[in-house]
Amino acid sequence: MPHSxxxxxxxxxxxxxxxxxxxxxxxxxxxxxxxxxxxxxxxxLHRVRLAAERDRLDCEVAMLREEIRIKDARMAAxxxxxxxHYPPAERMAILQLMAARGWSKAQxxxxxxxxxxxxxxxxxxxxxxxxxxxxxxxxxxxxxxxxDFVAAMVTxxxxxxxxxxxxxxxxxxxxAGLHLAPTTVRRMLNRAxxxxxxxxxxxxxxxxxxxxSAKPRSxxxxxxxxxxxxxxxAVPTSMGFWTSWFPFSLAQSWPFCWWVAVVIDxxxxxxxxLAAFERRPTADEICMVLDEAARRAGRVPKxxxxxxxxxxxxxxxxxxxxxxxxARYGAVGRHGSIAxxxxxxxxxxxxxxxxxxxxxxxxxxCASLARLEDWYNEVRPxxxxxxxxxxxxxxxxxxxxRRRRFEPRARYPARGACAAPWVRARAKIGARLExxxxxxxxxxxxxxxxxxRGD
Numbered sequence: 074m075p076h077s078x079x080x081x082x083x084x085x086x087x088x089x090x091x092x093x094x095x096x097x098x099x100x101x102x103x104x105x106x107x108x109x110x111x112x113x114x115x116x117x118l119h120r121v122r123l124a125a126e127r128d129r130l131d132c133e134v135a136m137l138r139e140e141i142r143i144k145d146a147r148m149a150a151x152x153x154x155x156x157x158h159y160p161p162a163e164r165m166a167i168l169q170l171m172a173a174r175g176w177s178k179a180q181x182x183x184x185x186x187x188x189x190x191x192x193x194x195x196x197x198x199x200x201x202x203x204x205x206x207x208x209x210x211x212x213x214x215x216x217x218x219x220x221d222f223v224a225a226m227v228t229x230x231x232x233x234x235x236x237x238x239x240x241x242x243x244x245x246x247x248x249a250g251l252h253l254a255p256t257t258v259r260r261m262l263n264r265a266x267x268x269x270x271x272x273x274x275x276x277x278x279x280x281x282x283x284x285x286s287a288k289p290r291s292x293x294x295x296x297x298x299x300x301x302x303x304x305x306x307a308v309p310t311s312m313g314f315w316t317s318w319f320p321f322s323l324a325q326s327w328p329f330c331w332w333v334a335v336v337i338d339x340x341x342x343x344x345x346x347l348a349a350f351e352r353r354p355t356a357d358e359i360c361m362v363l364d365e366a367a368r369r370a371g372r373v374p375k376x377x378x379x380x381x382x383x384x385x386x387x388x389x390x391x392x393x394x395x396x397x398x399x400a401r402y403g404a405v406g407r408h409g410s411i412a413x414x415x416x417x418x419x420x421x422x423x424x425x426x427x428x429x430x431x432x433x434x435x436x437x438x439c440a441s442l443a444r445l446e447d448w449y450n451e452v453r454p455x456x457x458x459x460x461x462x463x464x465x466x467x468x469x470x471x472x473x474x475r476r477r478r479f480e481p482r483a484r485y486p487a488r489g490a491c492a493a494p495w496v497r498a499r500a501k502i503g504a505r506l507e508x509x510x511x512x513x514x515x516x517x518x519x520x521x522x523x524x525x526r527g528d
Contacts, residue, residue, distance in 0.1 A: 114433035165210045167185055195210055222527075234517075302413045303335070305354060310330060333347060339378070339413050342458065344463065380403045424453075444516060460472060481505070
């Protein structure tokens with residue numbers, strides 16, 4: 074065929090446009106799949122709901138594998154002798170995973186980007202020098218005067234619940250009867266030094282009554298149900314907000330996110346209500362949430378504190394007037410004006426929902442919120458309340474960390490000072506202990522800690 078003199082050349086920027094078009098096509102496919110999965114997740118047919126959940130989980134696994142492949146590709150580009158070395162504890166974890174999965178040395182080497190000889194060396198020298206500081210492979214490294222099993226208990230908690238920091242681990246153990254300072258926990262975890270946080274507020278002489286924060290606020294709660302905080306927030310589903318076309322974001326509504334309304338008692342930090350909506354809730358819906366919170370508490374508060382969003386408009390003010398409640402509003406653009414509600418929402422997202430695949434089905438998401446709310450009220454200790462839980466303060470019960478403590482050090486005096494709050498030791502000194510960490514109602518990221526004697 075003769076060459077045509079009328080052929081039109083491709084634009085000089087054609088490759089760039091093609092790559093951008095690829096992103097647009099993927100974003101469009103994601104947009105369509107999100108709506109289809111949302112419809113299927115709420116289908117009246119059980120088979121359709123199961124198929125939608127399986128498809129979503131398969132997609133999540135595929136994307137996680139792609140993330141790992143990309144990270145491994147970056148490390149594989151380096152020469153083996155220039156790659157960072159695994160610490161002794163991580164070498165032991167690799168050997169444990171190798172045994173659990175039945176891998177050969179070659180399979181383990183390919184997965185963790187080390188040579189077969191390196192894995193063989195770890196396996197051959199596993200008993201060398203025991204758990205001493207010079208050991209090639211180590212399980213735990215005790216570093217202070219507590220018995221070795223105490224450090225192992227702390228390490229086990231951190232491995233089971235990676236989101237728990239040193240202060241949270243110390244608070245959970247104190248409630249279970251073992252009092253450790255956060256700095257002791259940090260040394261046991263062999264972490265790099267970090268700036269010391271402010272010391273937690275100690276309990277008053279009467280352990281049933283906590284101290285309120287000294288930070289001035291416009292309305293300060295002095296008893297349960299005195300001040301309620303009300304706020305709303307958007308919780309993204311696994312579908313996400315971002316898209317490749319202008320303005321690079323999707324509408325903040327289902328199936329891309331859920332809107333959650335929260336009601337918090339300022340005095341005790343007790344959660345009185347969580348409700349999920351497909352779109353930003355209206356003022357009428359906020360009033361329904363407040364009615365349910367009043368039913369659970371058995372009364373209405375004297376004050377409510379909220380921001381100045383559209384959901385706290387005329388109908389909300391009328392509800393407050395009808396119930397003789399004084400509505401207060403946070404300052405526009407001022408960080409911390411509704412700090413109690415913002416801190417609860419941060420816990421909701423960073424300690425709960427970030428570790429879950431947020432479901433598209435309304436009933437499943439509400440069940441997840443209810444479980445998180447119960448864990449927050451019943452189990453999670455609060456530094457601002459001396460390690461007590463919201464339930465203990467709200468119902469005026471004695472905090473668990475005020476009971477007699479365990480003392481694992483055999484020669485330590487029973488009345489000797491310990492990590493705050495100070496309490497006397499139990500009768501037997503030097504008892505061997507074991508920690509029992511169980512997921513709260515099947516949620517592996519929500520800790521529930523108990524200490525038992527190991528004698």
